[in-house]
Amino acid sequence: xxxxxxxxxxxxxxxxxxxxxxxxxxxxxxxxxxxxxxxxxxxxxxxxxxxxxxxxxxxxxxxxxxxxxxxxxxxxxxxxxxxxxxxxxxxxxxxxxxxxxxxxxxxxxxxxxxxxxxxxxxxxxxxxxxxxxxxxxxxxxxxxxxxxxxxxxxxxxxxxxxxxxxxxxxxxxxxxxxxxxxxxxxxxxxxxxxxxxxxxxxxxxxxxxxxxxxxxxxxxxxxxxxxxxxxxxxxxxxxxxxxxxxxxxxxxxxxxxxxxxxxxxxxxxxxxxxxxxxxxxxxxxxxxxxxxxxxxxxxxxxxxxxxxxxxxxxxxxxxxxxxxxxxxxxxxxxxxxxxxxxxxxxxxxxxxxxxxxxxxxxxxxxxxxxxxxxxxxxxxxxxxxxxxxxxxxxxxxxxxxxxx
Amino acid sequence: xxxxxxxxxxxxxxxxxxxxxxxxxxxxxxxxxxxxxxxxxxxxxxxxxxxxxxxxxxxxxxxxxxxxxxxxxxxxxxxxxxxxxxxxxxxxxxxxxxxxxxxxxxxxxxxxxxxxxxxxxxxxxxxxxxxxxxxxxxxxxxxxxxxxxxxxxxxxxxxxxxxxxxxxxxxxxxxxxxxxxxxxxxxxxxxxxxxxxxxxxxxxxxxxxxxxxxxxxxxxxxxxxxxxxxxxxxxxxxxxxxxxxxxxxxxxxxxxxxxxx
Numbered sequence: 044x045x046x047x048x049x050x051x052x053x054x055x056x057x058x059x060x061x062x063x064x065x066x067x068x069x070x071x072x073x074x075x076x077x078x079x080x081x082x083x084x085x086x087x088x089x090x091x092x093x094x095x096x097x098x099x100x101x102x103x104x105x106x107x108x109x110x111x112x113x114x115x116x117x118x119x120x121x122x123x124x125x126x127x128x129x130x131x132x133x134x135x136x137x138x139x140x141x142x143x144x145x146x147x148x149x150x151x152x153x154x155x156x157x158x159x160x161x162x163x164x165x166x167x168x169x170x171x172x173x174x175x176x177x178x179x180x181x182x183x184x185x186x187x188x189x190x191x192x193x194x195x196x197x198x199x200x201x202x203x204x205x206x207x208x209x210x211x212x213x214x215x216x217x218x219x220x221x222x223x224x225x226x227x228x229x230x231x232x233x234x235x236x237x238x239x240x241x242x243x244x245x246x247x248x249x250x251x252x253x254x255x256x257x258x259x260x261x262x263x264x265x266x267x268x269x270x271x272x273x274x275x276x277x278x279x280x281x282x283x284x285x286x287x288x289x290x291x292x293x294x295x296x297x298x299x300x301x302x303x304x305x306x307x308x309x310x311x312x313x314x315x316x317x318x319x320x321x322x323x324x325x326x327x328x329x330x331x332x333x334x335x336x337x338x339x340x341x342x343x344x345x346x347x348x349x350x351x352x353x354x355x356x357x358x359x360x361x362x363x364x365x366x367x368x369x370x371x372x373x374x375x376x377x378x379x380x381x382x383x384x385x386x387x388x389x390x391x392x393x394x395x396x397x398x399x400x401x402x403x404x405x406x407x408x409x410x411x412x413x414x415x416x417x418x419x420x421x422x423x424x425x426x427x428x429x430x431x432x433x434x435x436x437x438x439x440x441x442x443x444x445x446x447x
Numbered sequence: 448x449x450x451x452x453x454x455x456x457x458x459x460x461x462x463x464x465x466x467x468x469x470x471x472x473x474x475x476x477x478x479x480x481x482x483x484x485x486x487x488x489x490x491x492x493x494x495x496x497x498x499x500x501x502x503x504x505x506x507x508x509x510x511x512x513x514x515x516x517x518x519x520x521x522x523x524x525x526x527x528x529x530x531x532x533x534x535x536x537x538x539x540x541x542x543x544x545x546x547x548x549x550x551x552x553x554x555x556x557x558x559x560x561x562x563x564x565x566x567x568x569x570x571x572x573x574x575x576x577x578x579x580x581x582x583x584x585x586x587x588x589x590x591x592x593x594x595x596x597x598x599x600x601x602x603x604x605x606x607x608x609x610x611x612x613x614x615x616x617x618x619x620x621x622x623x624x625x626x627x628x629x630x631x632x633x634x635x636x637x638x639x640x641x642x643x644x645x646x647x648x649x650x651x652x653x654x655x656x657x658x659x660x661x662x663x664x665x666x667x668x669x670x671x672x673x674x675x676x677x678x679x680x681x682x683x684x685x686x687x688x689x690x691x692x693x694x695x696x697x698x699x700x701x702x703x704x705x706x707x708x
Binding site: 073075077079081083084085090092094096098100113115117119129131133134153154156157158161163170172178180188189190191195206207208209210211212213216218220228229230231233238240250251252257258259260263264266268278280284286288290291292293294295296297298299300301302304306310312320322324326328330331332334336338342344360363364365367369371373375383385387389390391393395402403404405406408410411412420422424426428430431432433436438440442444 | 474475502503504508510511512513514515516517518525526527529530533534535536537538539540542543545546548549557558559561562563565566567569570571572573577580581582583586587590645647648649650651652654655660661664665678679680681682683685686689690693694695697698699701702
């Protein structure tokens, strides 16, 4: 049923695209044709699929350019194991901006973001602005949840909410919102949210974000942070975060006692010059009842000569839950404007607890991209996973992109 | 009355101030800079005293920028930019971006993430649910054998504990027989009972990934059978009505008889 809906909507989009010569609308987008091969871990068989992504944007439909349509989806077909055709419609909506110079209306499948919650909905969002320094937003619709092979929603799954926020104030952002999610008609989440950002003294940014669970009557998330940028190339960050893992009220786990999780973060990002940029960070994680973990992270981006970029990252975690040592190394080489070659290694060693041995995961990958024309490009990526489960596990993709 | 007047006056002053601010300094639209290289943004941003948002910390920190009404992400990005990471799409343009099966995945999911995710999921437990519904974990875990799990508390199940040194193990008894030896739900202090509770309080999401409907927990924590140990938090008395009315009793009925919660 969901797949039929996707095909109809994508077909509608293509028909709309095909008939655009009849009017003056601008139609842009990307068609991405892909061939992917991978190990299907659930069936333990190699799988190969053809995929077609279509990203469509139609603008300037009306004289004032206020109406537009946006769509993005994919269809995939397994060509090896006989699995059925599969699809995912990411969004497909029409938008009218500036109705009476005050209303922005968006209808269709869309991704909505409030401080209190985010959702992918089949519904609508209306923003009311130009009525002073404060603007309003209201949204609602069917809550769309993707599963491994389709959509996993039920009848009665909805999400809706309202928000009010500052509009147009240069150095201050403030939003207060309410978000509710229904699970088969019952209230699964009922959240009040807030978001704040303030720039000070030309070199400080304060920010905060909070979600208050109206059912559990606790702040299930609070984040407060400060960024200080004393020079143009240096950013220092300090953050404190806490959360209570509240669950949907329809889950049995929502009624269980849980500990508060807290995290403190310190990090620095420094662009030394055009050749080298470095970053480093430290996090302390507190899981309650004496359990904690420390995480260290360093990274560097080097451009030793013009067409070459080298990216190195390493992080180390010790403490509750286990230890992790790992990192990535990537090299990107662009010999001409039309060609990009890249490769990398990812290496991780993990130890879950004192009674288990070390496990590891390594990945080696290579890729290349060729820009055929301004509107056409082709790319290939091949990788090999090596870990305790696989001595080798090859997968990859070949992609042809056409922009219109 | 004085308090109300004070609050209204404060709100009024704030509105007047904000109105003045809004008129004085408008936020810059970024639509015309959408195709610029990030490094070129510095020329305006640092001069204006506004830190760049798109630094190397962007993946971790962008939630505060994007997760709010009125964000200005759409001035430069289509929703595909968000959903390619959040919902597994992609055009393969970025060679460094990997796939998990047919889905694309963000850079935070490096190496074979199936190996790393038990640990990574502990770093800020809310992170997973920003992209994955809780059912996603269960859907995936249900396809693999449960005995591959390696939590410390799972290594010695209570069903393996012997009643005496030579006696039978707990697996020989059913839940209706628990109160015979454990009146009032009292359990001797041994390692398993304490450890599983602590581990559950610290990382309850992990329990849900395999025991979706709480069937294992209910063996001891139901109000009907077993040890009848209450799993509720300390403030349960003041919030239980919220759960009952909002979930329409769907969770309550799993452990309590109708009309008794």
